[in-house]
Amino acid sequence: MDRCAQHDKELEVHCDDHQELCCSVCVALNHRLCSSISHLPDLARGFLSTSEFKQLPAAVDKMKSRLDELKNERIKDQGTLYDSYKNIIDDIKALRKEINQILDKLEKKTVKQLDNMIEDLEKSIKDDLETFARMHDQLSTMIEKLKQITGKNKDFGNIESVRKYDSNHLFKARSSSRNKVKRMNDKDTCTILGICELPNGQLVIADYLNSRVKLLNRQYEIIDRLDLPASPQHLCHTTGSEVAVAVNDFSSTSDEIHFLTLTKGKLQNMRKFTTDHQCISIAHNKGQLYVGSGNALYVYAFDGSFVKKIYKDTSFIHTVYSCAVSPDGETIYVANTHASKLITLDTSGQVLSTVEDPDLQDPTGLCVSPSGHVFVCGSRSNTVVQVDQEEKKKLSTVAREADGLCNPRSVCFSEQTSNLIVGNYGDNITVFKLR
Structure with missing residues (x-):
């Protein structure tokens, strides 16, 4: 109680x-x-015998069952709550992962854009520095030439006489150096049949036996190369950083002209067209390509369409071994290797003159500088000869075997440095400093 x-x-x-x-x-x-x-x-x-008391156990059992139901529901709610919590955490982690991936992509893209921007800026700065160096060399050359002119001709009122003197200036080799152009993976001896200078002062050379072209920096070091499907016989600068290459395949009756361009310091093959004749020499002037086949000279438009045949000599092979065009496009020079002659043509193919000289045996390489100086290689005489562009005669023998020539096959005059670069049969090019 x-x-x-x-x-x-x-x-x-x-x-x-x-x-x-x-x-x-x-x-x-x-x-x-x-x-x-x-x-x-x-x-x-009498309470224990009442109906209320008798119903009490059932009511208690019912309440107990209800309590068990509520307990189970709460346990179930607890599990659902935990699952929801886990799902929310998983969603947060997945969202965080997705955000991280987006940020990673954004970072990589931004870094790549910055790298490209820096690379372009560095290239622009490098190109500017090379341009400055080239302009410096050109100014130095101009000053030297002016000094020579003032010593030879005091009358500066006669501009024509100055121009004529400069175009016919007699060049001589002052010194020479040999520069190796062979790479470790070159299978054969280098045979440099073509050389041209790009606006940035770099050189592109055609290595015939190794079927590739090579890019040289201003120190004449190989900095890139591009393999071709057949042998590059000759090449020339066209516009900008583009080069046209005459690719010769003696096993076929047709050859190809390939157009290469310099992009970010690398040579790339951009396009080509096919001819129905052999291509062993090429020159460019004012949007037209002059292509020598060995015994004929053809003209093509820059897009590869045929224009005309302007000269032909089928008396023997290699009567049109190499060709070059004057800066004004009015005079065309052809090296006849078989007859050891330099032939001068007008634009219609009419022979204007021929040059023969004991120092010009088996002429091969041929170039005309932007100022009109004409240089020809004598491969058998081991010489480089300068020819008078007006009187069509030999002006001087610029370099000989004693100066380091050995079977010269190509020649390029650098207007930027006044150096003469000669490609030989062998693993070297010879660079002459002229006076």
Whole structure:
């Protein structure tokens, strides 16, 4: 029996008026005026047999079942909550990964763009520096020539006489150097049949036996090469950084003209066209290509379309071994190797003159400088001869075997440095400083 917290007495009566259990002391003190007070044993009598009591276990079981249901629901809710939490965390991690990937791509793209920008800027600066160096060399050459002119001709009022003197200036080899142009992977001895100068001062050379062209820097060092499907017989500068190459395949009745360009310091093959004859020499002037086949000279447009045949000599092979064109395009020079002659033509193919000289045996390499100086290689005489462009005669023998020539096959005059570059049969080119 429960006890009264106030009087420590057993609770033994029930006050019907106040609806509370009381002890005997509480009744005496607080319920004296209550009309209905019942003794607890009397109230409890017969309670166990009531229907309410009998239904109590079922009600308790029902409540217990409901509690179990609520518990299971809460446990299930707890699992769902954890799964949701895990899914949210996974989503956050996936989003973070996706953001990181986007940032990585953005970083790589930005770095690549910056690298390209830096590379372009470095190339631009390098090109500018090379241009400055070239202009410096040109100015030095101009000053030297002016000094020579003032020593020879005091009358500067006669500009024509100055121009004529400069175009017919007699060049002589002052010194020479040999520069190796063979790479480790070259299978054969180098045979340099063509040389041309690019606007930036670099050289492109045609290595016949190794079927490739090579790019040389201003120090005549190989900095790039490009393999071709057949042997490059000759080449010439066209416009900008582009070079046209006569590619000769003796096993075929047709040859090709390949156009190469210099892009970011590398030679690239851009396009080509095919001819129905052999191509062993090529020259360019004012958008036209002059192609020698060995015994005829043809003209092609820059897009490869045929224009005309302007000269032919079928008396023997190599009557048109190499060709060159004057800066004004009015005069065409042809090297007849078989007859050891330099032939001068007009634009219609009419022979204007021929030059023969003991120092000009088996002429091969031929070039005309931008100022009109004409140079011819004598491969058998081991010489380079300068020819008068107006009177069509030998002006001087610029270089000989004693100066370092050995079977010269190609020649290029650098207007930027006034050097004469000669391609030999062998693994070297010879560079002459002229006076």
